[in-house]
Amino acid sequence: MDGRVIAVLLALILCALLVIIVLMVRRRSAGPAPEAAAPAPRDPFAAEDQVGGDPRTIKAGDMVEYLGVRYFVRGSLRLREGGFTWSEHLLDADTIEGTKVWISVEEDPDLEVVWWTEQDVGDLTPDRKTLTLDGVEYRRDEHGTADYASEGTTGAGDKGRVEYVDYEAPGGRYLSFERFGGGAWEAGTGERVPNGTLTIYPGS
Known part of the structure; x- marks a missing residue:
């Protein structure tokens, strides 16, 4: 083999070795890979932690499951007092005959x-600061x-006012x-x- 060819081959091999050495040195000097950023603090009671959906989206035609029993949502009341809003949803209560x-x-x-259950409270009316029902003393909170x-x-008109x-x-x-x-007066x-015990199955 010609001496010049051998010299060229040796030069190429030497260059390849130098490239490999340089790459290895760079990897060692770079240090360990940076750790992933810690997750941002978040509310443990946020709606996305609710099992099977956000209760704020419940509407007629949905199904909800609570304590192992499934109920269809028959209708909803959307209530507003000043700038404050809330919702009440009537369920089919096949397991509680005649009770809303x-x-x-x-x-x-x-x-x-x-979770509300309709109650027959007899002559009891909300005219006092404290009321006792079935041995439990309740204190008035809002009116x-x-x-x-x-x-x-829902059993109510299309629109109206409720006290x-x-x-x-x-x-x-x-x-x-x-x-x-x-x-x-209707009582319940x-x-x-x-949190996390209510499962929501959206309707069609």
């Missing part, structure tokens, strides 16, 4: 979902009048009175729905 079951959803400022619009089946009086007891228990258009007891 509702879910209320509001933000004040945190998202609060309450006001709101405008409402009805969607689907409400809300009572609260320890342990996330509630007693509420409502009367539509100055009619008779409520319990706060723990």
Whole structure:
């Protein structure tokens, strides 16, 4: 083999070795790969943590599951008092014959979902600061009048006004009175729905 050819080959091999050495030195000097940025702090009770959807989007035709029982949403009341809004949703209550079951959803400022069951309270009316029902003492929390619009089946007119009086007891228990258009009082007891226990199946 010609000596010049051998010299060229040796030069190429030397250049290749130099390139490999330079790349290895650069990798070592670069240090370990930077760690991923820590996730930003976030609200543990934010709506996206709700199992199976955001309660604020519930509407007639949806299905909700609570404590292992599924219910269809028959209709909704959208209520407004000043700049404050909230919703109440009537469910089909096949497991509780003749009794209305509702879910209320509001933000004040945190998202609060309450499960309501209609109650026959006899002559009890919201005319005192404290009321006792079934051995539980409730203390009056709010009293006001709101405008409402009805969607689907609710038992109320398409639009109107409703007066409400809300009572609260320890342990996330509630007693509420409502009367539509100055009619008779309707009462219900409520319990706060723990975060992540309500599953929502959107309707078509």
